[in-house]
Amino acid sequence: MKCNLKFTPTPQLVVRKIIGTIILILLITLTPSTHPIWFGLEGILLLGLLWWRRVPPRCVLRRLLILSPFVAGTALAAQYSATGVDWKILALRSTLCLLTIIAFAETTAVSDLLRGLRLIRVPTLLVTTLALMHRYLFVLADESSRMNRARAARTFTTGRRLAWLQAASVAGQLFVRATERAERVYDAMCARGWKT
Amino acid sequence: MKPAISVQGLSFCYPDGLAALTEISFQVARGECVGLLGPNGSGKSTLLRHLNGILPERLLGENGPIQIDGTPVTSLHLAELRRQIGLLFQDPDDQLFCSTVAEDVAFGPQQLGLTAEEIHQRVQAALQQVGLGDLAPRPPHHLSTGEKRRACLAGVLACDPSILVLDEPSSGLDPRGRRELITLLRQITATKLIATHDLELVVELCPRSLILDRGRIIADGPTTTLLNDEALMLAHGLERPHVLQHAHPHRGEPR
Numbered sequence: 001m002k003c004n005l006k007f008t009p010t011p012q013l014v015v016r017k018i019i020g021t022i023i024l025i026l027l028i029t030l031t032p033s034t035h036p037i038w039f040g041l042e043g044i045l046l047l048g049l050l051w052w053r054r055v056p057p058r059c060v061l062r063r064l065l066i067l068s069p070f071v072a073g074t075a076l077a078a079q080y081s082a083t084g085v086d087w088k089i090l091a092l093r094s095t096l097c098l099l100t101i102i103a104f105a106e107t108t109a110v111s112d113l114l115r116g117l118r119l120i121r122v123p124t125l126l127v128t129t130l131a132l133m134h135r136y137l138f139v140l141a142d143e144s145s146r147m148n149r150a151r152a153a154r155t156f157t158t159g160r161r162l163a164w165l166q167a168a169s170v171a172g173q174l175f176v177r178a179t180e181r182a183e184r185v186y187d188a189m190c191a192r193g194w195k196t
Numbered sequence: 197m198k199p200a201i202s203v204q205g206l207s208f209c210y211p212d213g214l215a216a217l218t219e220i221s222f223q224v225a226r227g228e229c230v231g232l233l234g235p236n237g238s239g240k241s242t243l244l245r246h247l248n249g250i251l252p253e254r255l256l257g258e259n260g261p262i263q264i265d266g267t268p269v270t271s272l273h274l275a276e277l278r279r280q281i282g283l284l285f286q287d288p289d290d291q292l293f294c295s296t297v298a299e300d301v302a303f304g305p306q307q308l309g310l311t312a313e314e315i316h317q318r319v320q321a322a323l324q325q326v327g328l329g330d331l332a333p334r335p336p337h338h339l340s341t342g343e344k345r346r347a348c349l350a351g352v353l354a355c356d357p358s359i360l361v362l363d364e365p366s367s368g369l370d371p372r373g374r375r376e377l378i379t380l381l382r383q384i385t386a387t388k389l390i391a392t393h394d395l396e397l398v399v400e401l402c403p404r405s406l407i408l409d410r411g412r413i414i415a416d417g418p419t420t421t422l423l424n425d426e427a428l429m430l431a432h433g434l435e436r437p438h439v440l441q442h443a444h445p446h447r448g449e450p451r
Contacts, residue, residue, distance in 0.1 A: 111295040111335070131295050138337040139289050184290040191248050191283040192355060193275060193307030 014108065014116035021104045028096045033089040039096065046099045055106045063102045064095070071095055110134050136181070144174050198266035199223040200359050200387040201247060206261040208242060208411075216242040217411045220261075224389060226358075231398035231419060232391040234408035235433025240391035241286060243408065244361050247389070248283045249274045264359070279308060282357030282386070286364045288344035292336035297328065297347050300336065304355035322354040326380060342373030349380065359387045366394045395423060395437035407432055 009017075024042075031038045050060060075091040108116075114134075117127050147170050186194075201224040208217040216239045224230050234240050246262060249269055262269045264277055285291045294300035301322050305315040323329050326346040336344060345365065352360065365381070366374045378400055381388065390402060398405055398419055405422050407415040409432040415422050423429065426436050 111299070111333075114295060132293055135293055135295055135336065142337075181290060184285065184287070185293050187245065188283075188285050188291045189293065189303075191278060191281075191285075192304040192351065193278050195275075195307065 009112060011115055011119055014112045015119050017104065017108065018113075018116045018120060021100055024100050025097050028093055028100065031093075033086060036089070036092075039089075039092050042096055043099075046096065046103060049103050050099075050106075053103070053107045055103065059106065060099070060102055063106075064098060067098050067102075071098065132185070136178075136185075139181070140174065140178055143177060144170065147173060197226060199263075200226045200228070200265055201389065202263040202266075203247075204261050204263075206243075206246060208246065215411055217246070220408075220411075220413055222406055222413060222416060224359075224387060226265075226387055227385065228404065229388040229390070229402045231402035231405035232389060232408060233393075233395070233398060233405055233422075233434060234391075236393075238408045238433075239411040240408055241363055242411075244283065244363050244389070244391055247359075247361055248281050249277050279355055280357055281359045281361055282352035282355055284345075284348055284352055284360070284362040284365055286367065288341065288348045289336070291348040291351065292344060295335055296332070297323070297334050297336060297339070297350075298332035300347065301332075301350045301354050304351060308355065318354045318356070319350075322350040325353060325383075326350045327376070340373075341368045342370065342376070345369065345373070345377065346380070349377075353384070357386060359389070360384060362388065362390045362392075364392050364394075365390060366392060366397050393434075395434065396439050399423060399437055399439050407434070409433070 024046075028039075028042055031042065050057075071091050071094040074094055075087040078085045078090045079087040114127055114131050117130070118124070151166055151170060201222075203223070204221050206217055206220040207215070209215050220243060232240050232243070247264075260268050260270065264280060267273055267277075269277055292300050294303055298319055301319045302315050305318045310318070319332070320329070323332055326349050328343060328346050328350060331339065331343060331347070336347065339347060345368075349365075362381075366377055369377060374394075374397070378397060381390075381401055388401075390398065392398060402419050404417065405415075405419040406413055407422060407428070414432055415428060420440065423434075423437055424440050429435050
């Protein structure tokens with residue numbers, strides 16, 4: 001689910017965007033904690049970018065909320081470790097990094113991202129794997145919702161133990177079907193000349 | 197003239213011991229359109245996969261059971277063979293594996309090592325041919341089943357195959373999608389082998405049919421003769437199609 005409409009950018013623009021995102025993340029991680037004012041500036045820059053690209057604030061908040069366990073996890077680890085890292089600075093740093101990634105993800109279509117990755121010479125096998133994963137995520141999600149619906153249509157009793165058992169069997173079935181589909185997809189790739 | 201497809205005594209067992217194909221022999225002449233009929237599990241899909249070289253090593257070789265355009269299917273010729281044979285899979289989601297329709301159609305030509313300009317031309321031509329010119333930048337999961345099927349066909353046609361092998365091309369299509377597919381297939385001049393349950397489609401497109409049941413070829417002959425043989429049809433999980441039973445209100449007598 002994407003929150004805003006995409007336009008088709010030129011490949012050069014996507015490459016610049018990928019490189020820009022990496023630089024911004026490096027900048028955030030390397031900002032010295034003795035100068036917190038820099039975090040403020042980076043935050044303003046990011047919010048400005050999000051506002052400029054018209055990413056709805058609710059969407060950003062929702063994404064942040066989903067990712068917040070990661071921030072909390074690293075902050076907690078810092079609090080109880082003996083390294084002496086301030087957990088507040090660490091939480092701020094991770095939040096800013098996540099905002100950068102959200103800004104990138106919300107303004108880039110997956111097909112453009114893949115094209116950009118190919119252009120910056122990311123190994124083809126990795127890009128192909130990413131592309132296939134993105135393509136079949138939706139097919140598998142559809143398949144699992146169909147299986148769940150079919151299960152619900154014939155579930156007449158309630159009971160936690162039974163529900164868990166059924167969920168496990170749906171997950172297992174989904175795995176088997178995904179494996180079979182992977183084989184068929186590979187056949188289809190070979191049929192159109194994929195070099196083995 | 198050498199036949200486009202020649203199969204002599206092909207047998208195949210799945211690893212669990214299930215005999216999927218037993219002593220299959222038939223030939224398809226160049227430009228012919230042949231229907232491959234049979235009940236579920238009769239071995240139609242297995243047979244089609246063998247034609248494309250997705251088959252075990254032991255069946256490859258100079259004396260192997262399958263010849264395409266007079267050339268035996270060997271591991272040396274596999275790439276050339278796959279260029280010659282376009283295989284349309286039963287489930288379009290298996291075949292559309294790229295993130296956009298245009299990328300998917302370009303997949304075959306890219307594997308052929310064509311230049312960017314040639315690839316672009318082939319993609320445009322194939323999408324125009326199947327009437328999907330506007331959908332090129334769309335991701336496949338946003339297409340309807342009919343559009344997916346046509347996108348798959350575009351991906352196959354972009355490789356410019358001389359033989360088209362289609363596995364249940366009309367399954368899951370609404371009447372309009374099915375009609376469009378039949379019109380499209382009629383325009384394609386390549387040799388065609390169509391495995392299907394859609395008997396009306398076979399009557400329309402294929403002058404000749406093969407009937408496959410339990411991995412064996414039961415009958416091989418003119419479609420109308422075979423499909424009019426009610427006893428034969430019923431014995432192998434099929435039936436006489438309506439188009440052969442009843443007079444058409446405009447066209448008159450049944451075929």
